[in-house]
Amino acid sequence: VAGADEEITSFSREMPWQVLGQWRNSFIIAGSAEELIIIDQHVAHERVLYEEYLNQLAAGDVPRQKLLVPINVELTPAQMLLLEKIEGRFEDNGFEIEPFGPRSVVVKAVPAVASRCEADQLLFEILERIENAPDDYSVEEVHRRTAAGLSCRAAVKMNTPLTQAKMEHLVNMLLATEEPTTCPHGRPVVLKLGIRELEKSFKRI
Ligand SMILES: [Zn+2]
Numbered sequence: 001v002a003g004a005d006e007e008i009t010s011f012s013r014e015m016p017w018q019v020l021g022q023w024r025n026s027f028i029i030a031g032s033a034e035e036l037i038i039i040d041q042h043v044a045h046e047r048v049l050y051e052e053y054l055n056q057l058a059a060g061d062v063p064r065q066k067l068l069v070p071i072n073v074e075l076t077p078a079q080m081l082l083l084e085k086i087e088g089r090f091e092d093n094g095f096e097i098e099p100f101g102p103r104s105v106v107v108k109a110v111p112a113v114a115s116r117c118e119a120d121q122l123l124f125e126i127l128e129r130i131e132n133a134p135d136d137y138s139v140e141e142v143h144r145r146t147a148a149g150l151s152c153r154a155a156v157k158m159n160t161p162l163t164q165a166k167m168e169h170l171v172n173m174l175l176a177t178e179e180p181t182t183c184p185h186g187r188p189v190v191l192k193l194g195i196r197e198l199e200k201s202f203k204r205i
Contacts (some may be wrong), residue, residue, distance in 0.1 A: 009188040010181050011037050017175070019167045023103050026158040028167050036193045041162065041170065042155050042185035048173045049151035049182045053094075053113050055144050062094035065115035070108045072100060073120040080105075086130060089142040097123075112155040125149040148184040 015032035022028055028039040056062040074085065080103065085186070092110030107119040114122055120131070126149035133141055156162070160172070174180045181189055199205045 008192050011035055013175050016069045025161045034195050035155050037190045039190050041190050044174045045155035046151045046183050047177050049113055049154050050147050051177045053147045063112035064094050065112045066109045070106045071119045072102045072104055072106055083099045086142055089139045097100050117153045117170040125153050
């Protein structure tokens, strides 16, 4: 079963790829000498940011972006409890969060990779993902879930027009990731059509 899926969701990274265009402001079409691929721009960017942030965490050096205006975020009691519980594991992750009364926190800085996100939405997204983790979660698990939530928030959305230069940059960054074919949640990033299949379909071979 995996074989058939892999066939259309994997592609050769060694080949030079040419970005041919964007379709529906959501998908990037690219071609090599042998293959044509359709890239989901949101999940592709998610994969890039996910690995970038995890690498920063692993290196213990996550660049921060100070907020010009610190943001007061109201949390539910469950979220407050969760934040306390994971505090140690949440350290050094690029956020600067201070308690502010019994039901809210002040966010003073966010990881630079997510500097364009709304800080409150970013925090909610990450807490939600950690909330669903098993109770015995490790530091690594908190890191992975933080990275997944953060990259989903910060990644370019569907229905976003991209310039040729931006698409080329994204494709090059995707090709440089460890796992360019799946997003952090295991969804495929690309669909592929090989020259053989095309020729067969056109009854050329
Ligand atoms: Zn996403």
